[in-house]
Amino acid sequence: MGVAVATEGLTRTFGAVTAVDHITFHIEEGEVFGLLGPNGAGKTTMVRLLNALILPTSGSATVFGKSVLQQGDSVRSMTGVLTESPNLYERLSARRNLTFFGRLYGVPEADLKSRVDRTLTWLGLADRADDLAGTFSKGMKQRLALARALLHDPPLLFLDEPTSGLDPSAAREVDTLIAELSRERGRTVLLCTHNLVEAQRLCDRVGVLANGRMIACGSVQELAQRLWSSMAVEIDLLVPPPPDLGEILGAIPGLSMVTVEGTRIEVRVNTREQVPEAVSAIVGAGGQVLRVVPREHTLEEIYFALQKEERS
Secondary structure, X not given: OOEEEEEEXXXXXXXXXXXXXXXXXEEEOOOEEEEXXXXXXXXXXXXXXXXXXXXXXXXXXXXXXXXXXXXXXXXXXXXXXXXXXXXXXXXXXHHHHHHHHHHHHOOOHHHHHHHHHHHHHHOOOHHHOOOEHHHOOHHHHHHHHHHHHHOOOOOEEEEEOOOOOOOHHHHHHHHHHHHHHHHOOOOEEEEEOOOHHHHHHHOOEEEEEEOOEEEEEEOHHHHHHHHOOOEEEEEEEOOOOOOOHHHHHHOOOOEEEEEEEOOEEEEEEOOOOHHHHHHHHHHHOOOOEEEEEEEOOOHHHHHHHHHHHHHO
């Protein structure tokens, strides 16, 4: 896979305010990349820069090799944007909304009707195609807005809080569509969200912004390893373990903590390879292992740890 987005020292100032501060990162083709950060961190400015809607003060950025500085029209032809608010024409039908925006996107007239029909069907809106958008539920409006962003078949999608305000069922539908776009249709997705559970579920990697700077970038596992040198593992036994089990486990190199409470044991290991060693020691001491659960750090824990680290 190639590189969909690449920035080098990307910076944008507004007077005395630096909204994006010397950011260097990349997004691979077909990846779902999460852009995380509090309000005012620079997410919206970043999206505007990468769509060549505004130009950087310094630094550079490319989208599929096209420069946002010099080839803005080409860049915008390859991107689709879903804003947090759907911003549809509510007095037009779903079909007429898409037809209007398809012409703005430059979709050939000969292909426009079939493409509109195909997109409406794909997003489950075919049976409401001729109903006014104003009569749609919020979830249906979000799907229609996503259809608008997809209509010209862009290889790169920018999704800003795509499930904001949706009920759990509608939010899950949108999440499924995002996963399908990436896994089955090869689209690259940049997802801006405050929903950290959603981001952990959908994103291959995330970038965390604070005060216009990217303070961390990587997969959840990579970021956890950067913040914490050890991993907690919970081991449940069928019956309470032998009294000396804590001492036996404590003698294993790399186990930094051992807690035994009833039939539950918690150990901290420096590497994943030490988990089987700990389990073998328990079995060898007569313990009957029922379940082994490595407790991975969540993206929420990682996010707040990074923001705390940034403030300190």
